[in-house]
Amino acid sequence: MTEKFRAVHYTNQFFAQIGGEEKADIKPFIKEETVGPGKLLQNFLGDRAEIVATVICGDTYFAENIDAVVPQITEIIASYKPDFVVAGPAFASGRLGIACGAVCSSVMQNLGIPALSGMSEENPGLEMYRKNVYIVQTSGNARTMGQEMKKIADLGLKLAGGEETGSPEEEGYYARGFKKNVFCKVKASTRAIDMILAKYHGRPFTTEIPLPKFDRIDAAEPLTALKDARIALVTDGGLVPLGNPDGIEMASATKWGYYSIEGLDRLEASDYEVVHRGYDNTFVRENPNRLVPVDAMRIIEKRGMIGCLHHHYFATTGLITSLENSKRMGKEIAEKLINDKVNGVLLTST
Amino acid sequence: MQLQLESMNIQAVKFGERSEITGRTLYLNRGDLLTKIHDEQLINMDIQIAEPGESCRISHVGDVIEPRVKAGDPDSTFPGSAGKLVRAGDGVTRCLKGVTVMETYQMPVPQYSLVDMKGNGAQYTVFSKTYNIVLTAYPAEETDKYQYAAALKKASLALARYLAELSLNIPADEINIYELKEKPGCDLPRVVYIHQLFSHKHNVEPLLYGDDCFGILPTLVHPNEILDGAIINRNYEQLSNGEATYTMQNHPVILDLYARDGADLDFAGVILLNSSSELVDKRRSAMMAATQAKYYLKADLAIISKEGGGHPQLDMAFCCDYLAEYGIKTVMLITELMTTGNGGANESIIFNTPNADAIVSTGSFENIELDEVERVIGGDVLPGVNGPLNGRIVFPNRYIRGALSQIGDSWVRAVEY
Numbered sequence A: 001m002t003e004k005f006r007a008v009h010y011t012n013q014f015f016a017q018i019g020g021e022e023k024a025d026i027k028p029f030i031k032e033e034t035v036g037p038g039k040l041l042q043n044f045l046g047d048r049a050e051i052v053a054t055v056i057c058g059d060t061y062f063a064e065n066i067d068a069v070v071p072q073i074t075e076i077i078a079s080y081k082p083d084f085v086v087a088g089p090a091f092a093s094g095r096l097g098i099a100c101g102a103v104c105s106s107v108m109q110n111l112g113i114p115a116l117s118g119m120s121e122e123n124p125g126l127e128m129y130r131k132n133v134y135i136v137q138t139s140g141n142a143r144t145m146g147q148e149m150k151k152i153a154d155l156g157l158k159l160a161g162g163e164e165t166g167s168p169e170e171e172g173y174y175a176r177g178f179k180k181n182v183f184c185k186v187k188a189s190t191r192a193i194d195m196i197l198a199k200y201h202g203r204p205f206t207t208e209i210p211l212p213k214f215d216r217i218d219a220a221e222p223l224t225a226l227k228d229a230r231i232a233l234v235t236d237g238g239l240v241p242l243g244n245p246d247g248i249e250m251a252s253a254t255k256w257g258y259y260s261i262e263g264l265d266r267l268e269a270s271d272y273e274v275v276h277r278g279y280d281n282t283f284v285r286e287n288p289n290r291l292v293p294v295d296a297m298r299i300i301e302k303r304g305m306i307g308c309l310h311h312h313y314f315a316t317t318g319l320i321t322s323l324e325n326s327k328r329m330g331k332e333i334a335e336k337l338i339n340d341k342v343n344g345v346l347l348t349s350t
Numbered sequence B: 001m002q003l004q005l006e007s008m009n010i011q012a013v014k015f016g017e018r019s020e021i022t023g024r025t026l027y028l029n030r031g032d033l034l035t036k037i038h039d040e041q042l043i044n045m046d047i048q049i050a051e052p053g054e055s056c057r058i059s060h061v062g063d064v065i066e067p068r069v070k071a072g073d074p075d076s077t078f079p080g081s082a083g084k085l086v087r088a089g090d091g092v093t094r095c096l097k098g099v100t101v102m103e104t105y106q107m108p109v110p111q112y113s114l115v116d117m118k119g120n121g122a123q124y125t126v127f128s129k130t131y132n133i134v135l136t137a138y139p140a141e142e143t144d145k146y147q148y149a150a151a152l153k154k155a156s157l158a159l160a161r162y163l164a165e166l167s168l169n170i171p172a173d174e175i176n177i178y179e180l181k182e183k184p185g186c187d188l189p190r191v192v193y194i195h196q197l198f199s200h201k202h203n204v205e206p207l208l209y210g211d212d213c214f215g216i217l218p219t220l221v222h223p224n225e226i227l228d229g230a231i232i233n234r235n236y237e238q239l240s241n242g243e244a245t246y247t248m249q250n251h252p253v254i255l256d257l258y259a260r261d262g263a264d265l266d267f268a269g270v271i272l273l274n275s276s277s278e279l280v281d282k283r284r285s286a287m288m289a290a291t292q293a294k295y296y297l298k299a300d301l302a303i304i305s306k307e308g309g310g311h312p313q314l315d316m317a318f319c320c321d322y323l324a325e326y327g328i329k330t331v332m333l334i335t336e337l338m339t340t341g342n343g344g345a346n347e348s349i350i351f352n353t354p355n356a357d358a359i360v361s362t363g364s365f366e367n368i369e370l371d372e373v374e375r376v377i378g379g380d381v382l383p384g385v386n387g388p389l390n391g392r393i394v395f396p397n398r399y400i401r402g403a404l405s406q407i408g409d410s411w412v413r414a415v416e417y
Helices: A037-045 A059-064 A066-079 A094-111 A124-129 A142-160 A188-201 A282-286 A294-302 A323-339 B030-036 B120-124 B145-165 B223-227 B245-249 B252-260 B279-296 B312-325
Strands: A005-012 A029-031 A049-057 A084-091 A115-119 A134-137 A179-183 A230-235 A239-241 A257-260 A272-274 A308-315 A344-348 B003-009 B012-015 B020-022 B025-028 B042-050 B056-059 B061-065 B068-070 B091-097 B099-104 B114-116 B131-139 B174-178 B190-197 B204-208 B219-221 B231-235 B266-274 B301-306 B329-339 B359-365 B367-370 B375-377 B393-396 B412-416
Touching (some): A005 A066, A049 A066, A049 A142, A094 A115, A115 A142, A179 B359, A188 B252, A188 B359, A294 A308, B030 B042, B042 B145, B056 B099, B061 B231, B068 B145, B190 B252, B190 B279, B190 B312, B219 B223, B231 B245, B279 B312
Parallel strands (some): A005 A049, A084 A115, A115 A134, B012 B025, B099 B131, B301 B329
Antiparallel strands (some): B003 B174, B042 B131, B056 B114
């Protein structure tokens, strides 16, 4: 690989040494040379790549005009035909972090050119963009930039050359949230014994699966006037109308459905099917009311214990559903419930 | 209790005029063997051979069993499940290495397994390296799935025993002795192995001496009992969640603990529990297991594994907590449930007790590209597979028999990138 790669560097008014906050409103412009941290980046790139241009934009201008600025900057970058783009590093700087993420993301998506950045762990741009963009780990400020810039340079060259990247630990970037299986030299049982002995002896060890962080969500206030309340039935047991009209998946669901029970005193087995594959659904298929208790709710409704049973029930499959999709679907269902003026939910699961 | 495992390394398997072992070649007389394992509830029974490196795909794979026989009393092989009820784990057991009896399961189930002997898929399974004696049998008329499963299991265990019997008068290639010895004055850390079975209904059950274990509470067993056929797999309906009998017979954690017993650890013993569906039952089992580990096994450390899917992870988490109360440190073996390529590290496990700070991955679900093969045994059509079964197909690794093992015979782990 003797060809020299072309790179474009993006940064803000501060790192470009134009000014501080007072210059944060400058519009994007180009310098056909290295600027600020770009000089350090060029040192590490050596003669394997040349930074042919630096695009500079004020943080405030970017934030306030993001919809117009991102395509504009993307076009500017395109005109230089780079093999890769480096944005930042942004360190802890939030506005710059978001700008770097947006620029990289756009360049990758619209130009198909690899792009990377560097941010500290607290930078809001990290969570927003880490899935799509390689973001190298940096500290909160530019004091340790030397080592970090080298990692950015090395990773940039790999991406430009289409080389396979190493693990997040090896390359120094934040894991982007994907997984793949790799073959190990030592089988799992042996690794388990090694790990427990390390733990016993107080030697350092690294768990192979870190514990999840669950959000703490406060429960809603209890219903005070049940007899006036509109109650909806929601289930993750995967009960759907025969034919599964919305194509809800049998596991790892990404969709939920909303099905009318208007005028029904009970659910009839012949009208429904169960898509959820994680439990023995014999009893639910025999009598769907066991999962979505329309029959019992109608009795309760007639007795006046609740205001009314909502005219639709909600369903999805709760089997190996990703946290992300669970959260999204929960929010979407909640929004619909609020729109429908539902006061309370009976949530059934298996 | 001392198990003397005498192994013969089989290097070839062929059909022949007589069932016998000559040199290190195992000859099978098909008719003879089929007669021996005949059962009225099974029809159209056949035996075929699949060789390592052969362009062959075995479909509808059920359980896989290593041929073994109790040398002194062959009728007591696989006690309770097939043989008469005697204690497993003591005395001489003969074993054929490099060979398996591989069942195919010929009734409708939600998921089917396969094994490829060659091509991209072969590297993922240990069974591509063994000569697999594939048993295919169909249910007779009016045989329901429980009767079929029971009959198939008896037939395959019988076949495994008869094959091992052929080695009885031939000197073994290797002898391994398994014994938990008293170690007075030993100050090595004592390690207990805790295994959670998953047994809630027939055909989704491991059998312990022939018992389905549905309602068992934590049970102390000797590791030799597991090595010597006390636990048999009869899980045909959630194949990816149950451990093959072969893997139990060659239990990786137990063998590793034995290998290091007296060197860097003191192997204290084994506790079996069943995963429960109710939280209170999970807690009860975990609590009692911890007491057994502490007071009867005097454990310092515990290794925990499971069968089943996501639910049993909660049982493991409770075990960690109750063991931690006694100062017993733990490590868990867990298969990651999320398919590679989507989701992140947070998606793999459904508990987050800080006591579960040491977890070893037994791999993550992923889709494997399987190459075209010349020969397919065991079935013609797999639901969910479009096109001919001998063609190139993309198949989930969890349904490749022998690819992921929740008890630690796994060589892949998921890494985040």
